[in-house]
Amino acid sequence: MKWFVSAIAFLAIQVVSASPLEKRAGVNDVATLGYATLNGGTSGGSGGPTTVVTSLSALTSAVAGTITGNTVVKVGSNTSVLGRNAVLNGVGLRVINVNNVIIRNIKISKVLASAGDAIGVQAAHQVWIDHLDLSSDRDHDKDFYDGLLDITHGCTGVTVTNTILHDHWKASLVGHSDSNGSEDVAITVTYANNVFSNLNSRTPSFRFGHGHIFNNVFDNNNDGINTRDGAQLLVENNVWTGTDKPLYATDEGFAVARGNDFGGASNTAPVGSFTSAPYSYSLVAAGSVRSAASSAGATLSF
Ligand SMILES: *[C@@H]1O[C@H](CO)[C@@H](O)[C@H](O)[C@H]1NC(C)=O
Numbered sequence: 001m002k003w004f005v006s007a008i009a010f011l012a013i014q015v016v017s018a019s020p021l022e023k024r025a026g027v028n029d030v031a032t033l034g035y036a037t038l039n040g041g042t043s044g045g046s047g048g049p050t051t052v053v054t055s056l057s058a059l060t061s062a063v064a065g066t067i068t069g070n071t072v073v074k075v076g077s078n079t080s081v082l083g084r085n086a087v088l089n090g091v092g093l094r095v096i097n098v099n100n101v102i103i104r105n106i107k108i109s110k111v112l113a114s115a116g117d118a119i120g121v122q123a124a125h126q127v128w129i130d131h132l133d134l135s136s137d138r139d140h141d142k143d144f145y146d147g148l149l150d151i152t153h154g155c156t157g158v159t160v161t162n163t164i165l166h167d168h169w170k171a172s173l174v175g176h177s178d179s180n181g182s183e184d185v186a187i188t189v190t191y192a193n194n195v196f197s198n199l200n201s202r203t204p205s206f207r208f209g210h211g212h213i214f215n216n217v218f219d220n221n222n223d224g225i226n227t228r229d230g231a232q233l234l235v236e237n238n239v240w241t242g243t244d245k246p247l248y249a250t251d252e253g254f255a256v257a258r259g260n261d262f263g264g265a266s267n268t269a270p271v272g273s274f275t276s277a278p279y280s281y282s283l284v285a286a287g288s289v290r291s292a293a294s295s296a297g298a299t300l301s302f
C-alpha cells in the first residue's frame, strides 16, 4: 500500500451531531505552531491525493497497516488523518518510527490497555496532533486503560493543539522511563490551547526533554504538570482549577513558569533554564485562555 503513503485519509466511521463551535479547516493545512513548525515543518499529506474511508479496514489500508489486530492503526510518514464526524471506539492510532504526520478532528475513546494508548507517538519526528477528543472513564482501576496521548522514545518536533483530554486516569506521558535519557533528552513537544479535565495524572508527565506548555486549561485533575529527570519546561499563561499540585517536579525536573493562574495552589518546580521557545507564538492572557480554548475537541469541519 505504498502509494497511499502520502494520502490524506478521511474517516466517517460514525456520524455524530455537528458542534455549534464547528470551525472550517482545510485538508492541506500544515502545522503553524510550536515545535512541529521546525526542521522543515509538518505538512503530513498536504498536496497529496485524498482518500475517503468509511470503515476501519479501509482506514488501516489507507494509512499503513494494522498492529495488534484491528485495535490499533499505524499511520505512515507524510500522511494526514483527518476526521469528518469520526469516532474511533476502542481503536488507537500509532505514530511509530515515521516523520511528518498530522492527525486532526477525531474522537477516540475507551481504548483498552491490551491495545495500548489512544494515541501513541514513538521515535517519530514532526507530528501535529490537533482538535482531538481523547477519553475513557474512571470507573475502572488505573490500568484498565493505558495512556491517552503518550509521546516516547526520543520524539522531536511534536505539537499538540486544541485537543481535549478528559475522564481518564493516565493522560499524557512524555518519555516512558527514568533510564531512557540518552534517547529522550532530545524530546521536544509543544502543548497549546488544550483542555485537560477530570484526569488522575500525567497532565503531562514530562521526562528529560524540552516542553513548551502554554494557554491550556486544567480542570479538576488530581495531579498537575510533572517535570521529571532534568526536563526543561516553559509553562506560560495556563489556568487551573481543582488541583493542589498544578506544577511540580520529580527527580530534578525544572520549569520556568510565568503568567499562569494556578487556581490558588502553588508551583513547586525548581526554576529551569528554558526561558525562550525557538519559534514565534502569541500568548493569550490567562484570563482569556478559557474562552480561547472553548473550540478545543473534534470541532472542525473540512
Ligand atoms: C516523505 O517525504 C519526504 C520529503 O518528500 C521524502 O524524503 C520521504 O522519503 C517520504 N517518506 C516516505 C516514507 O515516503
Ligand SMILES: *[C@@H]1O[C@H](CO)[C@@H](O)[C@H](O)[C@H]1NC(C)=O
Binding pocket: 153, 177, 179, 180, 181, 182, 183
Ligand atoms: C531507550 O529506548 C530504546 C528503544 O526502545 C532502547 O533501544 C534503548 O536501549 C533505551 N535506552 C535506555 C537507556 O533505556
